[in-house]
């Protein structure tokens with residue numbers, strides 16, 4: 328079956344919430360309002376992966392400052408950072424579709440978006456044992472843990 332990747336839009340919110348719930352422990356769940364603020368902050372840099380019209384994975388990503396972390400449930404409209412990175416806030420694949428390469432394809436699309444916006448790097452906070460996934464895609468650990476993200480969290484970066 329063919330997976331189609333396209334900009335993530337607010338209309339997909341109920342599917343985003345369903346995937347988020349299947350992907351993250353309760354402490355990492357974010358509200359509909361803050362997810363919406365991340366989609367609307369930078370239309371086109373967040374990605375949806377669709378199969379037969381159904382959302383099977385997504386990424387929330389937007390231009391940001393590489394040295395700045397984003398607290399959970401933080402409304403992006405409240406802040407104006409110095410832009411030098413594509414901040415990857417969330418990559419989630421529906422639990423019943425993992426291991427099919429969807430996450431890897433989403434990351435490849437994020438690399439292309441970062442290049443298109445002339446970012447120096449991509450940055451993220453890795454949680455839930457996802458560090459090896461990011462390491463094998465070229466990300467290096469900067470430090471950890473990251474305040475508000477739990478003891479196993481690490482800040483990671485990949486230069487373009």
Ligand SMILES: CC(C)(COP(=O)(O)OP(=O)(O)OC[C@H]1O[C@@H](n2cnc3c(N)ncnc32)[C@H](O)[C@@H]1OP(=O)(O)O)[C@@H](O)C(=O)NCCC(=O)NCCS
Nearest residue numbers: 350419420425426427428429430431453454455457460463
């Ligand atoms: C991490 C995640 C996005 C990978 O998506 P995916 O579509 O299964 O990824 P792919 O099929 O492209 O690749 C599979 C890779 O993911 C790894 N992987 C599979 N399930 C994983 C999991 N639950 N956590 C971390 N890595 C996982 C596999 O080991 C494999 O790694 P490799 O290619 O380096 O050997 C997906 O497992 C997920 O949604 N996890 C829950 C949410 C999450 O933790 N996101 C990252 C937060 S920083």
